[in-house]
Amino acid sequence: MTSNIKDYILRHAEHNPSGITAETMRKFSLSRPAVLHYINQAIGEGLLTAEGTTRARRYRLKNIVELRFSIELFPETESAVWRCRVFPHLKLPKNVLNICEHGFTEMLNNAIDHSEDKNAYIYISQNYASVEFFIIDRGIGIFEKIQKARGLQTPQEALLELSKGKLTTYPSRHAGEGIYFTSRMFDRFVIRSGRLSYQRLREEDDDWLIEMEERRSGFRKGTLVYMQISTDANWSTKEIFDKYQDDNLRFRKTHVPIALAREPGQQLVSRSQAKRILARLEQFTEVLLDFKGVDEIGQGFADEIFRIFPETHPEIPLIAINKSPAIDRMIAFVKANAPTLPPSLIDKN
Numbered sequence: 001m002t003s004n005i006k007d008y009i010l011r012h013a014e015h016n017p018s019g020i021t022a023e024t025m026r027k028f029s030l031s032r033p034a035v036l037h038y039i040n041q042a043i044g045e046g047l048l049t050a051e052g053t054t055r056a057r058r059y060r061l062k063n064i065v066e067l068r069f070s071i072e073l074f075p076e077t078e079s080a081v082w083r084c085r086v087f088p089h090l091k092l093p094k095n096v097l098n099i100c101e102h103g104f105t106e107m108l109n110n111a112i113d114h115s116e117d118k119n120a121y122i123y124i125s126q127n128y129a130s131v132e133f134f135i136i137d138r139g140i141g142i143f144e145k146i147q148k149a150r151g152l153q154t155p156q157e158a159l160l161e162l163s164k165g166k167l168t169t170y171p172s173r174h175a176g177e178g179i180y181f182t183s184r185m186f187d188r189f190v191i192r193s194g195r196l197s198y199q200r201l202r203e204e205d206d207d208w209l210i211e212m213e214e215r216r217s218g219f220r221k222g223t224l225v226y227m228q229i230s231t232d233a234n235w236s237t238k239e240i241f242d243k244y245q246d247d248n249l250r251f252r253k254t255h256v257p258i259a260l261a262r263e264p265g266q267q268l269v270s271r272s273q274a275k276r277i278l279a280r281l282e283q284f285t286e287v288l289l290d291f292k293g294v295d296e297i298g299q300g301f302a303d304e305i306f307r308i309f310p311e312t313h314p315e316i317p318l319i320a321i322n323k324s325p326a327i328d329r330m331i332a333f334v335k336a337n338a339p340t341l342p343p344s345l346i347d348k349n
C-alpha cells in the first residue's frame, strides 16, 4: 500500500521534475528531510530515478514495463496479440485494463484492416502514474485513406469527418466506431499521419481539448496512434459507451468539434464550411456542436446550421455548447431574421 504522500510525489513528479520536493513540502506541510524520505523510498522501489546534483536534482518516473515489438498484420489477430504479448505484462486496475484492451485491439485491428501495410510496430510502457501505447504502421495513412474514399478536398476535412464518428471506409465489415469511442477513453489520444496531427486531451470535468496541428517537418508515411491513460483513472469503458449510445447499443449521439472545420487562420463564415459540418449528421439522433476554440461565426455559416438545418431536419436536436456571447448573438440574429419562404423553396442541400 503506497502512502498518500508517496502516491502524490509519484503522480506529480512528471509535471514538476525539479520542484516536486518543494511542492510536496507545501502540499503536506512537511520538512525537506521528511519528503526526501518518501522520495528515497520510491527510488529504492525502482519507481523513481534522480538525476543531477542536489541543487539541480530532477526526478523522473521509471518504467516498470516496457514492451517493443514488430508484428505481421494478419486478419483477426488483434485479440491474440493482446492476450499473449501485452496483457501478461501489465498490472493495472480492472477498469483501466479494460480500457487498454479496448484501445489496443481496436487500433491494432485498424492497422490490420485499413492500413494496407504488412507490419506494425508496437511500443508500450507503464510507469507508476500512467501507461502508454504506440501503434505505428507505414501504410497509406489514415487521413489520405478517408480523403480518397470519400472524395474530400483536404486531409483536414477527413479529420472533421472522422471526429464525428460513424465513419468507415469498409462498411461491409466495420461500423466506424473504433476511433470515436477509443479516443474518449484515454487521457490523451493522438493520431499522426502525413502533415496532420490530431490530439484529444481529457480535462477536468470530463471535458476535452482538441488540437489539430499542421506539422511543418517530416512527411511520414502511414499512421501513428498514441494513447495514454492514468493508472488511477476512475472511469470505465461502459461509461463512455453509455454516453453516446442508446438502450439498443446504437451509436446515437455525436460530438462535433466545430473548430476542425476551419483551416488555420480562417474564419467560420461560409455556407460551404457549414455544410461540411452538417454532412452525415442525419445519421445521428442527437448532435452536440462544440464551439470550443471558436470566438465568432459569420451570418451565412450560422444561418445554414441554426435556421436551415433545423427546418429541414426537425427530428434531430442540435445542441450547441461552449458558445461565446458573440456566437449566441449571431444565432439569435439568424433565427429572428428568417425569411418567410414556403417550405417547398427551402434548399435541402
Ligand SMILES: Nc1ncnc2c1ncn2[C@@H]1O[C@H](COP(=O)(O)OP(=O)(O)OP(=O)(O)O)[C@@H](O)[C@H]1O
Pocket: 106, 110, 111, 114, 115, 116, 137, 139, 140, 141, 142, 143, 145, 146, 162, 167, 168, 169, 170, 173, 174, 175, 176, 177, 178, 179, 180, 223
Ligand atoms: N491505420 C490506419 N490506416 C489507414 N486508415 C485507417 C487506419 N485506421 C483507421 N483508418 C481509417 O479510419 C476509418 C475509421 O476508423 P474507425 O476505427 O473509427 O472505424 P472502422 O475501423 O471503420 O470501424 P470499427 O472500428 O467500428 O470496426 C477507417 O474506416 C479507415 O478508413
Ligand SMILES: [Mg+2]
Pocket: 106, 109, 110, 174, 177, 178, 179
Ligand atoms: Mg476500427
